[in-house]
Amino acid sequence: MSGNVEHKSDDVNHDAKEASSADQTSMTTSGSGSYILLFFLLGLALSMVAGWVVFPKLLYTQKKQPLDFNHKLHLKEVDSDCASCHFFREDGTFSGVPALEQCLDCHYEKLGESVEETLFVEQYVDKGRQVPWLVYSRQPDCVFFSHSAHIYGANLECRTCHGDIGHSESLKPYEENRITGYSKNIWGSNIAGLKQATWDRMKMDDCAQCHETAGIHDSSVQTGRDACFVCHK
Amino acid sequence: MKLSRRCFLSFVVGGAAGTALSPLPWKLTDDLSIWSQNWSWTPVPPDGEYTQVNSTCTLCPGGCGIGIRKAGKRAVKIEGLAGHPVNDGGVCLLGLSGLQLLYGPARVKTPLKRTGKRGGGQWQAISWKQAIKEVTEKLKELRKKNQPQSLASIGPNGSGTVSALISRFMKAYGSSNDMKMASKLDSDEQALFLTQGIQNGMVGADVENADFILSFGCAVLDGYGSPVRMFRANSRWKENSATLIQIEPRQSNTAAKADQWLPINPGGEADLALAMANIIIKENLYNSSFVSDNCDGLNSFVQMLYENYMPEDAARRIGIDVQTIIDLAHRFATAARPLAINGYGKGQNPSNLKETLAIHALNALVGNIGKKGGITGLSAYDYIRWPKVVTDTVAAAGLKESRLDGAGTNAFPHAKSLPNRFFDKLSAGNTSIQALLVAEANPCYSMPDTAKIKRVFDSIPFIVSFSSFMDETAMMADLILPNHTFLERYEDVPVKAGLTAPIVGLCRPAVEPQWDTLDLGDALIRIAQSIGGSVGAAFPWKNYKTCLKQTLADQWKDLEKKGYWMPSQSLQADADSKNKAGGKSGRYVLMDGTLETIYMAQDAPLEGDSRSYSMLLMPYDTIRITSLQIGAPPFVMKTVPDTVLKGQDGFIEINKKEATEMGFKQGQAVIVTTPIGEARVRVHLSSGLAPGVIAMPRGLGHTAYDDYLAGKGVNINQLIGPVEDPASGLDTALGIRAKLAKA
Ligand code: SF4
Numbered sequence: 001m002s003g004n005v006e007h008k009s010d011d012v013n014h015d016a017k018e019a020s021s022a023d024q025t026s027m028t029t030s031g032s033g034s035y036i037l038l039f040f041l042l043g044l045a046l047s048m049v050a051g052w053v054v055f056p057k058l059l060y061t062q063k064k065q066p067l068d069f070n071h072k073l074h075l076k077e078v079d080s081d082c083a084s085c086h087f088f089r090e091d092g093t094f095s096g097v098p099a100l101e102q103c104l105d106c107h108y109e110k111l112g113e114s115v116e117e118t119l120f121v122e123q124y125v126d127k128g129r130q131v132p133w134l135v136y137s138r139q140p141d142c143v144f145f146s147h148s149a150h151i152y153g154a155n156l157e158c159r160t161c162h163g164d165i166g167h168s169e170s171l172k173p174y175e176e177n178r179i180t181g182y183s184k185n186i187w188g189s190n191i192a193g194l195k196q197a198t199w200d201r202m203k204m205d206d207c208a209q210c211h212e213t214a215g216i217h218d219s220s221v222q223t224g225r226d227a228c229f230v231c232h233k
Numbered sequence: 234m235k236l237s238r239r240c241f242l243s244f245v246v247g248g249a250a251g252t253a254l255s256p257l258p259w260k261l262t263d264d265l266s267i268w269s270q271n272w273s274w275t276p277v278p279p280d281g282e283y284t285q286v287n288s289t290c291t292l293c294p295g296g297c298g299i300g301i302r303k304a305g306k307r308a309v310k311i312e313g314l315a316g317h318p319v320n321d322g323g324v325c326l327l328g329l330s331g332l333q334l335l336y337g338p339a340r341v342k343t344p345l346k347r348t349g350k351r352g353g354g355q356w357q358a359i360s361w362k363q364a365i366k367e368v369t370e371k372l373k374e375l376r377k378k379n380q381p382q383s384l385a386s387i388g389p390n391g392s393g394t395v396s397a398l399i400s401r402f403m404k405a406y407g408s409s410n411d412m413k414m415a416s417k418l419d420s421d422e423q424a425l426f427l428t429q430g431i432q433n434g435m436v437g438a439d440v441e442n443a444d445f446i447l448s449f450g451c452a453v454l455d456g457y458g459s460p461v462r463m464f465r466a467n468s469r470w471k472e473n474s475a476t477l478i479q480i481e482p483r484q485s486n487t488a489a490k491a492d493q494w495l496p497i498n499p500g501g502e503a504d505l506a507l508a509m510a511n512i513i514i515k516e517n518l519y520n521s522s523f524v525s526d527n528c529d530g531l532n533s534f535v536q537m538l539y540e541n542y543m544p545e546d547a548a549r550r551i552g553i554d555v556q557t558i559i560d561l562a563h564r565f566a567t568a569a570r571p572l573a574i575n576g577y578g579k580g581q582n583p584s585n586l587k588e589t590l591a592i593h594a595l596n597a598l599v600g601n602i603g604k605k606g607g608i609t610g611l612s613a614y615d616y617i618r619w620p621k622v623v624t625d626t627v628a629a630a631g632l633k634e635s636r637l638d639g640a641g642t643n644a645f646p647h648a649k650s651l652p653n654r655f656f657d658k659l660s661a662g663n664t665s666i667q668a669l670l671v672a673e674a675n676p677c678y679s680m681p682d683t684a685k686i687k688r689v690f691d692s693i694p695f696i697v698s699f700s701s702f703m704d705e706t707a708m709m710a711d712l713i714l715p716n717h718t719f720l721e722r723y724e725d726v727p728v729k730a731g732l733t734a735p736i737v738g739l740c741r742p743a744v745e746p747q748w749d750t751l752d753l754g755d756a757l758i759r760i761a762q763s764i765g766g767s768v769g770a771a772f773p774w775k776n777y778k779t780c781l782k783q784t785l786a787d788q789w790k791d792l793e794k795k796g797y798w799m800p801s802q803s804l805q806a807d808a809d810s811k812n813k814a815g816g817k818s819g820r821y822v823l824m825d826g827t828l829e830t831i832y833m834a835q836d837a838p839l840e841g842d843s844r845s846y847s848m849l850l851m852p853y854d855t856i857r858i859t860s861l862q863i864g865a866p867p868f869v870m871k872t873v874p875d876t877v878l879k880g881q882d883g884f885i886e887i888n889k890k891e892a893t894e895m896g897f898k899q900g901q902a903v904i905v906t907t908p909i910g911e912a913r914v915r916v917h918l919s920s921g922l923a924p925g926v927i928a929m930p931r932g933l934g935h936t937a938y939d940d941y942l943a944g945k946g947v948n949i950n951q952l953i954g955p956v957e958d959p960a961s962g963l964d965t966a967l968g969i970r971a972k973l974a975k976a
Contacts (some may be wrong), residue, residue, distance in 0.1 A: 039240040043247025044254075051255020057258070093283050140270055140279050180267040188262075191256045 056191040060175040060184050066132050067124075068116050072169050077106075082158045094147035100130050101187055117229065134174035136185040137162060137202060144233045154214070163199035262625075287314055287796045289726045289738030290328045291719040292863050295459035296415075296728030296736065297328055298796055301720060301743035306333055308744050313461065318736055319728060319800065320461040322704055326869050327859050333866035334718055335747065336451045337678060339702045339939040341715035341749035347413040350690060352709050364714050367858060369763040371695050372406065376764075379784065381407030381631030383667035385653060387674050389862075390414050390726040392614040398757050398777075399672060404622045405761065405771035407631030410666065413650040414674045414862075415963050417580035418729055423961050424589040425610045425629050427831075428597070428822045436593075437733040437795070438574050442467040442606035444473065445568030447561075448503045448701055449575045449592055450481040450859045456492060456579040458731035476568070478561070481577075483853055483886070483928050484921025489612040495561070496537055496923060499550035499849055500836060506573065506591035507832070509545035509562040513539040513598050518566035518602030521598075530824030537824060537832055552923070570606030571599050574731075577856030578931070581861055583963035589833050595820045611735055611932065614727040616800065617784055636690055637663065637846040638962075641683035645962035653955040653964035656680065661768050668695040672716070672753055676860040677705040678935065681953045681966055704864060705937045716753040718841040721746045723778055724928075725785065727793075735935040736799050737785075752777045763793060774868035830838020831960040840954045841908040841970030850885075850907060850971035851928045852949045858932035865932060876917045883933050883946025884917040887973070891924040892916055895973065905929075907969045909954045912947040913976050 017137045078084035085098045095102075103125075110121045124131050139145060157164065175184035187193065188201035195201045198210070211219065211226055220229040238877055252258060258976030266840060267813050281304045290311075302310040311331050313324035317784045344364035349355030359367075375383055384406055388399040398967040403411040420560040421436045440446065442465065451457045468491075470477055471642040479491035480502065497505060513519050514535055522530055565571045595607065601607035624632065634641065637658045638651040645651060656676070659666060669690075680686050683705075690696060690709040698710035701718045716722070726738040751759075754777025761772040774780035782789050788798045815868040822828065839849065857872045859865040870878075877884050885905055887897065896915045897903060904911055905927070914929070922928060933946030952971070955964035 029461050035237070036243045039244040040247035040250075043244040043249075045247075047248040047251030048255050051252055055255070055257045055260070059264070089282060091283065095282065096280075099282075123734060140267060142270060179261075179264040181271060184266065184872040187260070191260065193256065193260075211293035 029210045042122075052191065058060045059178060061178055063134055065134055065171045065174060065177050067120050070168050071166050075166055087150060088151075092148045097133050097135055099129070100124060103131075134176070134183070136165075136174065138182060138201070139186070140182070141178075144230055144231050149169050149219075161196050161202065165199065204231070250750045250966065257799065259537050273748075277309045281834055286741065286743040287725075288720070288743055289740040289796065290331065291724060291726055292327050292334075292859075293325075293456070293460065293861065294418075294728070294730040295325070295461060296726050296730060296732075297324060297459070297461050298323060298739050299328060299331075300736060303743065303959070306744065308335065314796065317797065318734075319459055319732065319797075321465065322440070323461040323465060325456070325460050325464075326856060326872060327863070327865070328944060329870035330866040331720060333864070333868055334702070335720045335744070337866060337939060338942075339704075339864065339937075339942070340718070340721045340748060341703055341707065341713050342700060343748070344715065344749070347711045351375070351711070354685070354708060354824045356713075357711060361714075361749070364712060365756070365759050367712060368420055368697055368714070368760050371668060372760070373764055374775070376407065376627050379627060379630065380667065381627055382634040383665055384408045384670070385410035385412060385637070385655070385666045386670040387412045387414065387667070387676055388671075390416055390418060390650075392715055392729060393725040394617060394777075394781055395724060395753060397617050397771075398754055398780070399620075399670070401619065401622060401771055402757050402768075405558055405624065405628060405633065405768045406764070407624060408627030408900065409632055409636045410638075410655070411636075411650070412652045412655050415583050415650065415652055417572070417576035417582065417584055418584055419649070419963055420583040420589045420958075420961055420965070421576075422649075425592055426647050427827055428593055429589065429602075429610040429820070430620075430822075431610045431612050432765055435611050435613070436731065437609040437611050438572060438576065438731050439604075439606050439609070440572065440731075441469055443570050444606070445471065445571040446475065446477045447565055447571070447573040447595070448477060448479050448481075448487065448491070449506065449573065449588070450479075450577040451574050451580065452485060452487055452578045452854045452856075453477070453479075453574075454487045454856070455485060455854050457487075457576065458580060459728065460579075460856060462730075462732070476564075478625055482851065482923055482926055484760075484919070485853060486855065486880050488921070495553065495557065497537075498550065498552040498923070499851055499926060500583070500585075501547075502575070502577075503522075503585065503588040503591045503836075504542065504547040504550050504557065505553075506588070506595050507538055507542035508544045508551075508558050509565065509743065510534075510594055510598055510727065511542050512562035512590070513566045513595075514538065516563075516566075518563065518772040521597040523600030523602075525599065527602070528660050528821045529829070530821045531702045533829065534594070534824035537829060541833065558856060566599055568761055568964040570601075572596065572601060577967065578852070579860070580730075581854070581931075583958070583961065583965050585836070585958050585965045585967075586960040586963075587836070587958075590828060592829060594823055601932060609733055611733075611947065614735060614737065614800070616727075616737070616788070619784070622771045623767055628767060637665065640962065642751060643945070645871075651962045652676065652680065653957065655960055656686055656689050657955070657957075659693065660685050664692070666693055668697075669693050670697050670699070671706050671710070672699040673862055675700070675704045675706045677709055678937075678948060679861060679950065681950050681952045681955045681964065683948060684910060686955075699756060699883040700862075702864060703936065703937055704862065708937045711970035713754050715748070715750040716756070717742070717746050717750045720744055722752045723781055734799055736797055737788070737792070738797045741793075753778060788822075819862075834959055836969045837956045837959060837965075839970055840956060840966075843970060846907065846970030846972050847925070848971050848973065849926050849968050850905065850949075850952060851926060851968035852931045853886075853928045855930050855932075860930075860932035864935055864938040864942050867909065870941060870945070872955055877930055878933060878946050879915070881944055881946070882915050883929065885914045885973075886917050886919045886922055886928040886959045888926070889918040889920050892918045897973070903973045904976050905971055905973055907952045907954075907971040909969065912952060914947055916973075927973065 088093050186202045188195055215227045219223050219226050222229045276294050284303045286301045288299055290299045297320035298314035300314050301308050301310045311329055313320045315322035343358045344361055345356040346359045348357045385397050386403050389396055425431050425436055427436045453463050457463050477491040478493045479488040480494055480495045482499045490755055519619050544555050544558050548558055571597040573592045575589055596608050603609050638655040639645055640648040640651045677686050678723045696709040696710045697712045699714050699716045701716045702706040706711050724740040726740050758772045762769040792798050825844045899918050900915050902915050904913055929949045934948030935942045953969045956966035958965040
């Protein structure tokens with residue numbers, strides 16, 4: 001402890017000296033000031049790089065989907081677009097990512113010779129295991145979302161929120177937020193949270209923004225307003 | 234360049250400014266908040282398709298229709314079924330918490346064999362094959378020794394196939410020691426036979442349509458009869474401005490919410506009902522056309538009343554003034570649709586036969602039998618029509634030996650089963666029982682004088698429990714063959730709990746069996762078949778589901794679709810034909826020789842002498858604590874107020890003034906002592922209890938189950954002994970003498 005104290009008093013002395021010399025030559029003053037500015041800028045720059053570049057890199061980890069999936073190919077084969085596999089159940093609830101049972105409707109036996117198909121049949125179909133898909137749009141459990149209200153009620157298209165995934169030929173890597181465990185697609189790929197397309201982000205503000213622009217102010221059954229209870233039951 | 238302190242500081246300030254201008258803090262804050270919602274121990278509902286399975290709750294005799302909501306394979310919620318004739322969408326606290334029984338830690342997860350001392354809780358998991366083999370070997374041995382009658386069973390008091398399969402097994406095996414747990418339904422059944430000649434019947438009370446309800450101690454709002462139905466009836470009374478009068482010594486929940494609470498001395502119900510009958514007849518307020526057309530024995534009934542139940546004498550015994558009785562009699566007799574209902578508390582224990590008859594007689598006097606808003610005698614469910622058991626010589630010889638409990642003998646001709654007497658006999662040194670099967674009953678907890686019952690269990694060489702849960706009785710077993718819970722199995726549920734029309738609900742599996750358990754019916758079928766011979770032949774079914782399907786035959790499809798079946802017409806027709814056979818068609822017997830003996834008999838005295846035990850300890854029932862074979866799950870226990878249970882300490886209610894005189898303060902620890910046992914409790918001072926009476930809830934003080942239930946409070950059955958009603962042979966103890974001392 002005492003060492004520290006001494007060291008501090010040294011600093012004070014040193015500052016005092018510097019201050020007194022500043023009175024003598026203006027040269028020295030401007031030199032010292034520019035250093036300070038330099039260090040300020042250095043700190044600013046480094047932290048900006050850390051915040052804008054390094055942090056997002058560190059925040060997400062890339063995960064591979066258990067299988068690759070060709071949406072485009074499947075879309076060509078089915079009759080009712082997205083709803084062929086992502087359908088509404090009789091009670092109005094949304095089935096979400098298909099369970100193995102649905103895949104089996106067609107893939108009860110191997111279709112074709114692709115590597116992915118072989119993997120799928122051997123690892124999942126034959127073993128009766130569900131494919132542990134990583135869902136890009138998965139929301140926390142505190143979020144209540146009705147697909148039915150948005151598709152049938154508001155006539156939204158799937159792509160409004162999910163983008164053009166239906167035409168992709170392969171699944172992009174799943175970037176998992178190391179802290180929350182959710183996909184990068186929720187916050188959006190822009191770390192500043194800026195977006196261009198409606199499907200670039202899936203945060204609460206995005207829901208609110210859309211409700212706001214569409215002039216929806218009464219969508220909560222409980223409160224008759226458009227506040228917390230709409231999504232957080 | 235020198236790296237001055239200022240440079241360093243400006244670097245830090247620059248860094249801070251840069252960080253603030255980057256998304257880092259804002260994004261991190263957002264992420265951390267989400268992270269905090271996703272801690273691994275935070276329960277998260279499972280994902281999956283939402284489905285619903287409609288079933289029937291079997292956690293109490295109520296028979297409510299329930300819908301089990303599922304997400305994927307997991308059951309996530311139990312709701313009452315809207316439109317169901319019993320509960321129309323309602324559900325009680327216990328039913329709602331049923332999932333905790335399914336997924337809770339008290340489950341017996343595989344067949345178990347005792348390894349350590351009996352009751353020591355040391356078990357070895359065994360396979361079903363071995364479990365069945367062990368039971369079979371033991372039972373075969375007894376039959377080989379020509380002692381089939383040394384096997385006894387204790388099962389549920391039901392009319393469905395489970396109860397019937399146990400009885401059938403006992404019969405085919407060759408033992409008449411087939412005990413069923415007793416309840417108010419037994420005393421009602423005997424009363425119904427004596428007054429209306431209906432055998433094995435049940436009393437329906439049209440509570441919904443009554444407008445003046447006289448409840449003789451019934452816990453209308455605390456689990457009486459079919460509990461949810463009673464809640465709904467109560468709401469209906471409120472809407473229709475009906476009057477509910479609650480007659481009981483303690484200011485229960487029901488008393489507090491009734492239009493009038495009439496505190497009487499404990500055990501005064503029969504006196505009050507008969508004194509009212511006396512007044513109603515004397516003042517000619519009875520329904521003379523009904524009585525003269527339908528009732529037998531009015532004159533001798535009146536004579537008996539005038540000799541023994543004059544209002545003044547009764548008033549003294551009951552502890553209320555004559556005028557109150559007179560007023561009550563007037564109001565009852567002149568109400569448009571009066572109804573008197575009987576059975577103390579939830580009705581889980583039998584009532585005194587005299588009291589039951591007296592209360593039924595009140596209904597008869599006002600012409601309230603078989604009418605809207607009245608009581609109706611319903612005949613037994615008889616859809617189980619299995620071929621007669623063909624016994625072999627061993628079984629036939631065994632069945633000739635009389636039952637240990639004396640049910641059906643001259644002393645108790647109308648009793649079907651008297652478990653209290655069974656245990657009394659064994660406790661008095663009878664060693665004839667060598668093996669015992671226990672299913673859907675927890676006698677080591679729920680029968681009075683638990684220490685005695687446990688001693689009896691200890692003396693029986695071989696005990697098999699079929700319990701789904703590690704309850705007190707399972708703890709005393711040698712083998713546990715765990716049954717599925719009600720959410721994992723099929724069962725027919727013929728409801729008897731006071732409904733006006735018969736209804737059979739279907740309990741069906743909502744989820745796959747969670748553990749290595751087996752339906753009780755299947756276990757019995759397997760045991761019987763592996764004993765073989767005539768025993769196996771009595772169980773010709775492939776499995777229990779087939780048995781159930783065949784039994785319900787034409788009704789099965791409907792049951793599967795609707796979830797219940799109302800066999801009204803056929804049963805009523807049957808009832809009528811039985812009445813005729815008994816020569817009492819449509820008649821109500823107010824008095825005959827048998828009834829006279831019952832009315833004239835002295836009440837069985839309370840146990841203990843009043844000098845050393847100056848107080849009377851009574852049990853009370855509350856819907857917040859389950860008290861039958863199902864232990865209360867954690868959700869239920871959470872609702873118990875801390876004047877009943879605080880931490881691990883149970884409370885005893887005592888009159889406030891009396892407690893103060895005795896120097897007791899609220900919450901003070903005391904020792905309650907009865908002739909049977911003693912326990913440490915805390916006092917709760919109450920103004921809703923007469924001096925001299927102390928009360929404790931039923932359902933606490935478990936020693937088994939799990940940490941959420943075990944060790945909380947005191948089991949009142951530890952302090953109370955059975956009191957046999959001489960008329961019925963049933964245990965109808967209303968309490969016991971007791972004393973309190975500072976701990
Ligand atoms: S009242 Fe009885 S049958 Fe009805 S839900 Fe409650 S426990 Fe189940």
